[in-house]
Amino acid sequence: MMDIFETRESEVRSYCRSWPAVFERAQGSTVYTEDGAEYLDFFSGAGALNYGHNNPALLEPLLEYLRSGAIVHSLDMKTPAKRKFLQTFEDVILKPRNLDYKVMFPGPTGTNTVEAALKLARKITGRQHILSFTNAFHGMTLGSLSVTGNSMKRMGAGIPLTNSSKIPYDDYFDGETADFLWLERVLEDSGSGVDKPAGIIVETVQGEGGLNAARAAWLRGLSELCKKHDILLIVDDVQAGCGRTGTFFSFEGAGITPDIVCLSKSISGFGLPMALTLFRPELDAWTPGEHNGTFRGHNPAFVTAAAALETYWADGKFQQQVSARIVQLHEGLERIAASVEGAAVRGRGLLAGVVFPDPDTAGKIAAAAFDRGLLVETSGPESEVVKLMPALTISADELDRGLDILIEATNAVAGTRELAGAL
Numbered sequence: 117m118m119d120i121f122e123t124r125e126s127e128v129r130s131y132c133r134s135w136p137a138v139f140e141r142a143q144g145s146t147v148y149t150e151d152g153a154e155y156l157d158f159f160s161g162a163g164a165l166n167y168g169h170n171n172p173a174l175l176e177p178l179l180e181y182l183r184s185g186a187i188v189h190s191l192d193m194k195t196p197a198k199r200k201f202l203q204t205f206e207d208v209i210l211k212p213r214n215l216d217y218k219v220m221f222p223g224p225t226g227t228n229t230v231e232a233a234l235k236l237a238r239k240i241t242g243r244q245h246i247l248s249f250t251n252a253f254h255g256m257t258l259g260s261l262s263v264t265g266n267s268m269k270r271m272g273a274g275i276p277l278t279n280s281s282k283i284p285y286d287d288y289f290d291g292e293t294a295d296f297l298w299l300e301r302v303l304e305d306s307g308s309g310v311d312k313p314a315g316i317i318v319e320t321v322q323g324e325g326g327l328n329a330a331r332a333a334w335l336r337g338l339s340e341l342c343k344k345h346d347i348l349l350i351v352d353d354v355q356a357g358c359g360r361t362g363t364f365f366s367f368e369g370a371g372i373t374p375d376i377v378c379l380s381k382s383i384s385g386f387g388l389p390m391a392l393t394l395f396r397p398e399l400d401a402w403t404p405g406e407h408n409g410t411f412r413g414h415n416p417a418f419v420t421a422a423a424a425l426e427t428y429w430a431d432g433k434f435q436q437q438v439s440a441r442i443v444q445l446h447e448g449l450e451r452i453a454a455s456v457e458g459a460a461v462r463g464r465g466l467l468a469g470v471v472f473p474d475p476d477t478a479g480k481i482a483a484a485a486f487d488r489g490l491l492v493e494t495s496g497p498e499s500e501v502v503k504l505m506p507a508l509t510i511s512a513d514e515l516d517r518g519l520d521i522l523i524e525a526t527n528a529v530a531g532t533r534e535l536a537g538a539l
């Protein structure tokens with residue numbers, strides 16, 4: 117039966133096609149449809165719900181704030197909620213990590229922070245060209261799209277996407293070609309015809325592009341190359357940041373300090389739109405209002421963001437708990453991969469999944485998982501990867517339950533080998 121979503125909402129809708137249910141309520145890692153069906157959520161709002169749905173530690177301060185008559189919308193005016201967020205971000209995130217970044221509110225979405233980062237890199241260096249990586253995903257507005265890989269999404273622009281080039285991501289050539297060989301050569305060769313870029317934008321784990329995870333040594337190599345050639349390194353931590361890979365920023369383990377960092381998705385913690393662009397203070401060359409936007413002062417998001425940082429990042433306990441879930445998730449993924457010929461684990465931390473040799477397999481498994489009460493999406497240029505993004509706050513039992521469902525779904529669709537015992 118056709119419903120209003122099908123008759124009235126644009127054909128552009130997508131997630132609702134894979135999950136044809138009407139989702140009504142949610143708590144933690146469980147969502148409920150209006151028919152009363154229950155789903156375990158291994159999707160987490162594509163990374164916007166790292167602390168689960170309706171987390172009481174964030175919901176209570178939000179409700180209190182809204183009931184108090186406090187300011188909701190304020191463009192970039194000063195408010196106590198913004199002060200508290202900035203102070204908490206400085207105390208809980210920046211200072212303990214020895215990071216000195218200016219904080220810009222570029223607009224509420226991931227693509228807004230990427231646009232701001234690209235503009236700033238160009239303004240600072242006076243160069244136009246940006247390098248980005250094969251299979252990168254940075255958002256849907258024109259600047260972000262110009263540094264995105266996916267050809268279907270790029271076609272949607274309807275105009276040439278210029279002033280950017282793609283370079284191979286870690287392991288693009290299966291280890292056969294030395295990393296950065298081409299880039300080193302062309303940057304040093306004044307006859308190469310490759311314009312020196314303003315910046316290089318990178319995801320440490322490619323969330324949409326197939327869960328390719330860059331090695332720490334590769335990221336260090338990239339950072340060194342950028343420094344050597346005076347190119348700004350932009351880490352797009354929109355999806356991999358906010359604890360997703362086990363540390364607050366996904367680049368912490370690699371020991372690099374990007375010049376510019378893009379954050380969004382789970383920075384508000386509650387699923388409210390919010391984004392930050394962080395950059396070294398020396399790069400703060402903006403003139404007032406040069407980049408603006410109506411929704412840069414979403415105070416309810418500042419409230420939940422500050423509460424999330426205070427609740428989960430003020431000490432190391434949460435990170436330890438996340439580490440345990442990461443081990444558990446990867447053990448489950450290894451078993452799933454071992455059950456299908458040619459399958460392999462992809463990703464890092466709680467941004468991980470399994471790639472299957474037949475590109476149709478992942479979509480079928482996601483559909484079979486949905487039938488069994490689990491929300492998982494696919495990733496990669498051919499949707500060939502089953503992508504797991506449970507909430508960082510998920511319990512060990514829930515994670516086991518979801519992995520069991522996924523094993524069952526995999527077996528039903530593609531299992532070719534015996535699964536050794538139950539999880």
Ligand SMILES: Cc1ncc(COP(=O)(O)O)c(C=O)c1O
Binds near residue numbers: 228354
């Ligand atoms: C790495 C990365 N950058 C940017 C974006 C764009 O964010 P938004 O959809 O909020 O514009 C995404 C979205 O998935 C992303 O994964």
